[in-house]
Amino acid sequence: MGVLLNPPEGFAFTAADFAFIRQRIFALAGIRLLDHKDKLVYSRLSRRIRELGLHSFAQYCQLLERQPAEQTHFVNALTTNKTQFFREQHHFAFLAELAERHPAPLRLWSAACSTGEEPYSIAAQLVALGRHQDKVLATDLNTQVLAAAEAGLYDLGDAAAIPQAIRHSGFLKGKGAQAGWMKPRQAVRALVSFRRLNLMDDWPFREPFDVIFCRNVMIYFDKATQSKLLGRFRQHLRAGGYLLLGHAEGMDKGQPGYRSLGHTIWEAV
Ligand SMILES: C[S@@+](CC[C@H](N)C(=O)[O-])C[C@H]1O[C@@H](n2cnc3c(N)ncnc32)[C@H](O)[C@@H]1O
Incomplete structure (x- = not known):
């Protein structure tokens, strides 16, 4: 799988990483990420990857597999929370x-x-x-x-x-x-x-x-x-x-x- 995104000073993010992340967020929260959500995933999770001192999405995916406690951060990062008072x-x-x-x-x-x-x-x-x-x-x-x-x-x-x-x-x-x-x-x-x-x-x-x-x-x-x-x-x-x-x-x-x-x-x- 090729690199999807790898901006200067950013983290390598491959199609395989994106596929793994989509499968995990669906299994954990029922959230279906469409094909074009790769940039959203990149921006939402890069912050977390930086916080953890990791160097790539592949490393992050491995950590998510090994450490169930990371699932909470993962889900928090990938949910969209837009709301407002008296909406609708x-x-x-x-x-x-x-x-x-x-x-x-x-x-x-x-x-x-x-x-x-x-x-x-x-x-x-x-x-x-x-x-x-x-x-x-x-x-x-x-x-x-x-x-x-x-x-x-x-x-x-x-x-x-x-x-x-x-x-x-x-x-x-x-x-x-x-x-x-x-x-x-x-x-x-x-x-x-x-x-x-x-x-x-x-x-x-x-x-x-x-x-x-x-x-x-x-x-x-x-x-x-x-x-x-x-x-x-x-x-x-x-x-x-x-x-x-x-x-x-x-x-x-x-x-x-x-x-x-x-x-x-x-x-x-
Ligand atoms: C866009 S907000 C909507 C907030 C509010 N209901 C409104 O209409 O303004 C969607 C919320 O759904 C939550 N959410 C997403 N998947 C969920 C799940 N599987 N179980 C419970 N809450 C979930 C998100 O964390 C987020 O806060």
């Missing part, structure tokens, strides 16, 4: 409408929560409606983003995406050393618990959820994995519960157990 606003309008008619508590799951903007948006929306009994479980595979989510400190610039009334009821502006930052208020934090969970593994839930947000992660999985996941989400939703997917995600007409309500919202039937 129509889902929060739907949540507000649901909260008006549904007795507390609601049991919600933010199934790929990244750095926490999604679960804190859910919780802030609920708290703004006076709901303090609802529970939001927030999970992700990436340990780094989970640590950031638990810390819950955000650039004040991110607040622009939060509806103004909820910005005040749900978040606090930092002062002194925390000037320029904001954090969710205690009432919002209290609704959310974070936990590491790989969607590819078994899920330890006994009680069904009322609402599952699984947004902007299934795009990284292949069709078979997506369909299997949709079936598993259905098993963990109560009948009449809801699954909310990302804007570029959907489900085949033949997928059993759901009825589309439009706007990437599905009702469990």
